Amino acid sequence: MTEFRSVVAETGQPHGESLHVDGPAEVAQACAKADAAFDAYRATAREERAGFLERIAEEILAIGDSLIEAAMAESGLPRARLEGERGRTVGQLRMFADVVRKGQWQQLRIDPAMPERQPLPRPDLRLRMIPVGPVAVFGASNFPLAFSTAGGDTASALAAGCPVVVKGHPAHPITGGLVAQAITRAVAACGLPEGVFQHLVGPSNDLGSALVSDPRIMAVGFTGSRGGGLALSRIAQARDVPIPVYAEMSSINPVLLLPEALKARGEALGSAFVGSLTMGAGQFCTNPGLILAIEGEGLDAFVSAATGSVSQAKPQTMLTAGIRDAYAKGVEALSGCPGVETLARGEEGDRTHGGAVLFQTSGEAFLANKAMGHEVFGASSIVVRCKDEAELARVLAGLEGQLTATLHMDAADESLASRLLPVLERKVGRILANGWPTGVEVCHAMVHGGPFPATSDPRTTSVGSLAIDRFLRPVSYQNLAQDVLPEELRDSAIGDGAPRLIDGTLKLG
Amino acid sequence: MTEFRSVVAETGQPHGESLHVDGPAEVAQACAKADAAFDAYRATAREERAGFLERIAEEILAIGDSLIEAAMAESGLPRARLEGERGRTVGQLRMFADVVRKGQWQQLRIDPAMPERQPLPRPDLRLRMIPVGPVAVFGASNFPLAFSTAGGDTASALAAGCPVVVKGHPAHPITGGLVAQAITRAVAACGLPEGVFQHLVGPSNDLGSALVSDPRIMAVGFTGSRGGGLALSRIAQARDVPIPVYAEMSSINPVLLLPEALKARGEALGSAFVGSLTMGAGQFCTNPGLILAIEGEGLDAFVSAATGSVSQAKPQTMLTAGIRDAYAKGVEALSGCPGVETLARGEEGDRTHGGAVLFQTSGEAFLANKAMGHEVFGASSIVVRCKDEAELARVLAGLEGQLTATLHMDAADESLASRLLPVLERKVGRILANGWPTGVEVCHAMVHGGPFPATSDPRTTSVGSLAIDRFLRPVSYQNLAQDVLPEELRDSAIGDGAPRLIDGTLKLG
Missing domain, CATH: 3.40.605.10 (Aldehyde Dehydrogenase; Chain A, domain 1)
Incomplete structure (x- = not known):
């Protein structure tokens, strides 16, 4: 061609x-x-x-x-x-x-030379x-x-x-x-x-x-x-x-609904979640594809609201027919997993449009089937109902690497959040509270990355x-004459606005 | 066993x-x-x-x-x-x-929240x-x-x-x-x-x-x-x-003898080189296994002095009999390469001791045979006689990645050194002048690394x-409550002595 x-x-x-x-x-x-x-x-x-x-x-x-x-x-x-x-x-x-x-x-x-050092002098070493x-x-x-x-x-x-x-x-x-x-x-x-x-x-x-x-x-x-x-x-x-x-x-971006937050606003969280799920037809790397929570009334309210919102969702144009096909296959595979219940399907799409889908399963069933943790690229998500904190922790520990993890939490959830934090840090690149993972700020403190297979590095x-x-990669220069050194490493460049680590001490430009 | x-x-x-x-x-x-x-x-x-x-x-x-x-x-x-x-x-x-x-x-x-930002507020983001x-x-x-x-x-x-x-x-x-x-x-x-x-x-x-x-x-x-x-x-x-x-x-650590330095002190460089070559029976990652220079009287003086010193070198205990065997095989392979001349062999070792060896070849022969560029772990080195600067540059460009490159140079060599520097930077992790690559300073500006196959990364x-x-790897925290954040990322930790990039501006601790 x-x-x-x-x-x-x-x-x-x-x-x-x-x-x-x-x-x-x-x-x-x-x-x-x-x-x-x-x-x-x-x-x-x-x-x-x-x-x-x-x-x-x-x-x-x-x-x-x-x-x-x-x-x-x-x-x-x-x-x-x-x-x-x-x-x-x-x-x-x-x-x-x-x-x-x-x-x-x-x-x-810059590590300046130490000609008098014993037993051996130190050469001049500079790195960029x-x-x-x-x-x-x-x-x-x-x-x-x-x-x-x-x-x-x-x-x-x-x-x-x-x-x-x-x-x-x-x-x-x-x-x-x-x-x-x-x-x-x-x-x-x-x-x-x-x-x-x-x-x-x-x-x-x-x-x-x-x-x-x-x-x-x-x-x-x-x-x-x-x-x-x-x-x-x-x-x-x-x-x-x-x-x-x-x-x-790939990433399914677990969203953890902690008990007090769920109790206080399960229904509101359910509607807000579907907003994040269906944004851009769910075609975000940070789409919330996995909801984790402990059984209870709050979770029932969340599921009920989310089910309602997904049922009313309109199909959206997907990026390509190939992505639409893959989405349909992923949804089919997930709906056929043992222990998975389809809670709601939005209005059906066609060969270029995808509809939203919401599933639920138990912590036990999720733990028994790795395939439920695979990304379905599009507006599909699965609620995993854990019977207690221990099961929630096991589900988390069994997850593959992810771009993000989200905590919905109230002040009374803080001690649980603190217990979960070390586990989450080992699984993801970004941990966020009381928001949705879609929407990745371009700034200095952002990490859009995470353990394999969220990324390769x-x-x-x-x-x-x-x-x-x-x-970038580092190169070191030893005892080079000032005129041969790269300009930013010369003595004359000190004060050019760039910070330097001089003999181990950081100096602002 | x-x-x-x-x-x-x-x-x-x-x-x-x-x-x-x-x-x-x-x-x-x-x-x-x-x-x-x-x-x-x-x-x-x-x-x-x-x-x-x-x-x-x-x-x-x-x-x-x-x-x-x-x-x-x-x-x-x-x-x-x-x-x-x-x-x-x-x-x-x-x-x-x-x-x-x-x-x-x-x-x-730390990128502080900007609740008033349009069209969307910025969340609080922190990274460690x-x-x-x-x-x-x-x-x-x-x-x-x-x-x-x-x-x-x-x-x-x-x-x-x-x-x-x-x-x-x-x-x-x-x-x-x-x-x-x-x-x-x-x-x-x-x-x-x-x-x-x-x-x-x-x-x-x-x-x-x-x-x-x-x-x-x-x-x-x-x-x-x-x-x-x-x-x-x-x-x-x-x-x-x-x-x-x-x-x-692996690395053979090219040493470049630039023309003016060679003219001024070819003989002294030859003796000093053998000191670096034979140190520790040549069993350093940064052992100078390759000498590059342009034909001339200075190079003759260098070779003559180095040949004399290697001839007088005593065999030294090698780390293991296996390393001694591999050394003997490497020396044998190099001596059998077409166009390689054995300049000197130190006193013969035995099954636990290795003797020093010095070879020479032409730029043309070296370019024609990749095998001459492979590391021989021990006190073996090869002098490559280039006919002009262009051939020297071709030899450099053909080298695999290295830990170090050394320049012996005088003030009058500076413009040649500046021309070579960009080539060397792409080949090595450390560039040093008027010294020997053995002796790796432990400091802040050291790079003991370099392009593949000197290292894997x-x-x-x-x-x-x-x-x-x-x-280390980065993790980002978005909108986490102060009590849930890792301690060093809390507002209360500012001033703890560690530097922080706050909203893109570096602040010392």
Whole structure:
């Protein structure tokens, strides 16, 4: 296949012009250009690199409404959501500009020489983080802007000083193309080499495999299915030089309803939960797919309210017909598990629309069947009724790694929450109270990550400023002359605004 | 086999009592205890954990001379070297105590709530690093103290809050046992659970495989051969939950003799080089196994002096007969490569002693044969004579990842050094000038790491305070009540001495 077409999510019909399918030749060329651009790009000063990120933000806004319209057609997501997502995308680029300027990411360290030290003198040692090299970024279907072409992976890799080759998601090639053009304009406007950013697109998985296999690619950012993330990780491990894959894969995001909160507002929690469950047709990595609570009247009220809300839920356009199919199969599998009761199904969808579904089961049944813990991507959730705190703790301990865990709690639940916290910390990347896991703030203290299989690498996050660390590695310089040292490690750079650890003591810029 | 004996390196003869061989049952028991100890250990306050590390240092010193004597017998290394290594081991534990106290490793971040923000309020988000869980540490044969039972991996993992299960190196079981007893005394003296530190030993690789396979182990530290490191990485990747393996594996540590330095002091450099090459029978990860220079009189003088010094070198006891065998085979393979000339062989060793060897070849021949770039663990090195700067650059670009690169240079070499620096940064973890790569300072700005296959993970270091980051991962807390938050993230903890990133601005403690 040499050409393919974009598909309207709502109708499943192709639209727009035929698009070129990138193949192995384009991958090799893009990686060669990225590699050639690496040294020039990583040598940019902090201010220059920050200005480039800000320019990308401006260029994306300058596309105007045609970007929103393209994304609406290709994803089926509503206007307000996509306008918000554009704001998030632009805000994320600006946050990384600020991070780049402040310079803490460089992790500068200086251990001055000690020529008189006994029994041996200490040499002068200095350390900085350098970017790892060209990075492959995989666009995600469910966030055509904020986790795609100019999303968090791209922004953090560019902030780190890494050229980026994006493998655009084939579900939104027009949207991705518009954003790619905006970045390309920013590259040109800032006088950077073309290889700093490149965009490849095509409907086959072979494209991504070729990209991850290319020896010039030094790290990978991915958001998508568990199967996809694991496949890329295997390719990356089998290379002559293995590379890290930061894959954010699957999570069912347990929500714990603690007894006092449930007693006080079980019904209100039930309605609010369905709002989070059905948002964006449930197509969020942080969708609440698992409710855990201890039997009681409060839980009955929650279940009754949630059942009512789900019954009234309208079907929503899903991102692709393939995702709609997988959702239907996942729902079918879950409804067939022994001990699972279907509490409510929203209005039935069709081949492009998915309806909401709510299940319930006992703690015992859930413990007996690992399959109930697998992600069903879409607006499906299961309530697990535990008979007591001990059973709740066993269910938690048996869970796979997750992106988030949510506690609904009142002051009187605090001692139970404190007992559960160490267990939750070992299972998830983010613990939140009295909210819903959907809605991931882009900030400094965010962790959008977590133990396997939520991600392939729990040492990091794909959202928030800490994400820049994924694309950096340390280099140490010993007894280098001032003129040969990288500029930020010279004595003359002290006071440039970046913090430094000098002889073990942290000094602000 | 249920018992084995320690071997005297010098004679190859067994000595001491029969030692118990740990097997699968001991692995399972140790991992269960480590896991059970994890929550209590990670909850220790910074001061308590720092005191524990200092107590380990004291207990090791309290063993007295019997530790040095055991290590001398088992490793064949001389007293002064081992006394120095003990100092390094103890200093490293104290450095990590200081690091733990200062608290920067926690990477505390607070993004306060913004209830009035439009279009949506911002929740309160706080982040800290938590330890990953029980860590498996593999003792290294070549540093029976500083990279073994209480070495850098153990010290950094304990500093991070991770229980440690050491797989002691079978080449020094008596030394390892003495150190393990010292740590166990420190555990008891500090009132910590027994599972915080455990020591397993046995001559078979199955022990290490079982340890890395155990689902309770969450990370691995290893220093040793490429084959060993890759085998452990494969086991770790094949687990239901893959875990990171920090393996420091192989490096030939290129030394670049730049033209002006070579002209000024080729002869002196030749003699000094052989001092570094033969130190510790060449059994250092940072041994200078590759000399790169451009043809000329200076290089002739260097080669002539080095040849003379190597010819006079005495054979030295190697760590084990197995290492001695592998060394002989590596030397044989290198001497048989087309285009390789043997410049000098030191006095011949026997089955426990290795002699020094120096080879030379042309840039062209080296480029044509990847095998010349493989590590020969021991006092073997090869001089690569490049015909010009372009060929030197090609040789550098063709090298695999390395721990170090060394530049011998004068002021007039600075512009060449600056041109080479970006290439070197992509190849190595540490770049040093006018010294020798052996001698790795334990400090804050050290990187003892580097691109594959020098290590399995170039994002980190196994020496120096940055090594603690290997055993940490971030967790984010959203809208948690002050009483439920981890103590260091509460408002009341601000001012406790640890730095915090508050709303993106770094504040000292």
